[in-house]
Amino acid sequence: LFISGSATPGERFSLPNAVDPDVGINTIKTYKLSVSEHFTIEIQTGSDGTQYVDLVLTKSLDREEKAVHNLILTAVDGGVPVRSGTANIIVRVQDTNDNPPRFDKQTYTINMTENSPIGALVMKLNATDLDEGLNSEIVYSFTLYTSEKTQDVFAMNPNTGEITVKGTIDYEDMKFYEMHIEARDKGAHPLLGQCKVVVHVTDMNDNYPEITIQSVKNTVDENIPVGSVIALVGISDRDTGENGKVSLSIHQRISFYSAGMTPIYTFVFIFFS
Incomplete structure (x- = not known):
């Protein structure tokens, strides 16, 4: 019966x-x-x-x-x-469709290095549904709360729940991404569950230091006093942490003095000696 x-x-x-x-x-x-x-x-x-x-x-x-x-x-x-x-x-x-799909977490947090290759697996989500038949078959998708920029970088497989890289991940462009995910069953009156995936981007040493030179004096007199400032050199590196620290060396026999540093620029005064 x-x-x-x-x-x-x-x-x-x-x-x-x-x-x-x-x-x-x-x-x-x-x-x-x-x-x-x-x-x-x-x-x-x-x-x-x-x-x-x-x-x-x-x-x-x-x-x-x-x-x-x-x-x-x-x-x-x-x-x-x-x-x-x-x-x-x-x-x-x-069976009646009386159970929504459920994720085992509300929020998933992972770390990824920038410049990860296209197609790289970010993670595989797995929602469960206690119903059976079509009522338990699940389709995954991004919700409207997931920005277009994030969807340009990541792809969602609707059948497997796999999130993969499809665009360039650049730490200097975005430090982290948030994806809002929906798991919807195939019942006549579908039920759904939601979760959030947060991807923190890890910086790589992918930027060269940049040097800018501003001359204080276009010409140097032969009797210029010792200690006079000849040029101001600015050094910058878009990377962070140890990757963003820079040093400057001058091969000519000339003295220089590092006068100060900010998180972005290192200023070096070139003195005549």
């Missing part, structure tokens, strides 16, 4: 009648059902005295909690001695 998981208490399901070749008092008198918290029976008598039995749902079903209910229906006659016969009733609960 197949019963929908969305069936409501009070619904009735006809059961086959037992057959007793005896007549009169010796024929079937009543029916009994094995103990069940979800079902009971109701017996009705037709105009010809035939008894009909209905299985009545008394408590809502949950396929994920219990997919099969095994019941025993007993038919009892009115003879002496009393005789009875039994029938096994197997109730299979049909």
Whole structure:
């Protein structure tokens, strides 16, 4: 007997009648059902005295909690001695789309180096759905909260949940990316679950130091005082951390003094000596 998981208490399901070749008092008198918290029976008598039995749902079903209910229906006659016969009733609960897909985390955080190759796997998401059939098949996608810039860099496989690189990851352009992901089932009335993936970009030493020179004096007099500033040299590197630290050396025999440093520029004053 197949019963929908969305069936409501009070619904009735006809059961086959037992057959007793005896007549009169010796024929079937009543029916009994094995103990069940979800079902009971109701017996009705037709105009010809035939008894009909209905299985009545008394408590809502949950396929994920219990997919099969095994019941025993007993038919009892009115003879002496009393005789009875039994029938096994197997109730299979049909799935309804009552469970949304679920991720095991609300937020996933990972680190990736910039300039990761196209096609590189970022991560594989796996949402689970306790339903079955189409109600449990999941399609993954970015939600509207995922920026176009992020979607230009990352691709989502709708069937496998794999996120891969499809554009250039540049630390100097974006320090981190946020992807808002939706897992939607294929039920007639789809349910969905959501999560967020945060990708922190790790800087690589992919930028050369840049040098700018500003001359303080276009020409140098032969009697210029020692210690006079001749030029101002600016050094910059777009990388960060150790990758962004720079040093300057001058091959000519001339003294120089590092006067100060900022996170972006190192200033070097070139002195005459």
